[in-house]
Amino acid sequence: MLKGIDPLLGPDLLRILAAMGHGDELVIVDANFPAEANARRLVRLDDVRATRAAEAILSLLPLDEYVDEPAAVMAVVGDPNAEPEVWAEFRRIAEAAHGGPVGFERVERFAFYERARRAFAIVATGERRLYGNLILTKGVL
Numbered sequence: 001m002l003k004g005i006d007p008l009l010g011p012d013l014l015r016i017l018a019a020m021g022h023g024d025e026l027v028i029v030d031a032n033f034p035a036e037a038n039a040r041r042l043v044r045l046d047d048v049r050a051t052r053a054a055e056a057i058l059s060l061l062p063l064d065e066y067v068d069e070p071a072a073v074m075a076v077v078g079d080p081n082a083e084p085e086v087w088a089e090f091r092r093i094a095e096a097a098h099g100g101p102v103g104f105e106r107v108e109r110f111a112f113y114e115r116a117r118r119a120f121a122i123v124a125t126g127e128r129r130l131y132g133n134l135i136l137t138k139g140v141l
Helices: 011-019 050-058 085-098 109-118
Strands: 025-029 042-045 071-074 104-107 121-125 134-137
Touching (some): 011 042, 025 050, 025 109, 050 085, 071 085, 071 109, 085 104, 104 109, 109 134
Parallel strands (some): 025 121, 042 121
Antiparallel strands (some): 025 134, 071 134
């Protein structure tokens, strides 16, 4: 345990967050996401909701201020205008951590998978709500 660091952030995830550079992406995914098949680096938080993981991660990870949308969610298949409840939680958490508005991009399902494959790392959670997937782009301090 360390002072001032969320206990959810274990040594493997802390190392990943510290090793990421400006513009690198971290993907937080729900329990249905094919994380093992797509991750270059994988951290499992199987008993944790994606929103709780986002809260812990964003307590340390600065978002990229040089892009319009440093966060991205997977668009709902068949209804690109839908906004699952979990997205509002992601937005609230990101804006609280960032201290202001955060742009969110909607990414088509297969394009989201492709971005996840290229991401620095994937954090697999036990999130049971559908579309509980979030891409975060790291910024600078």
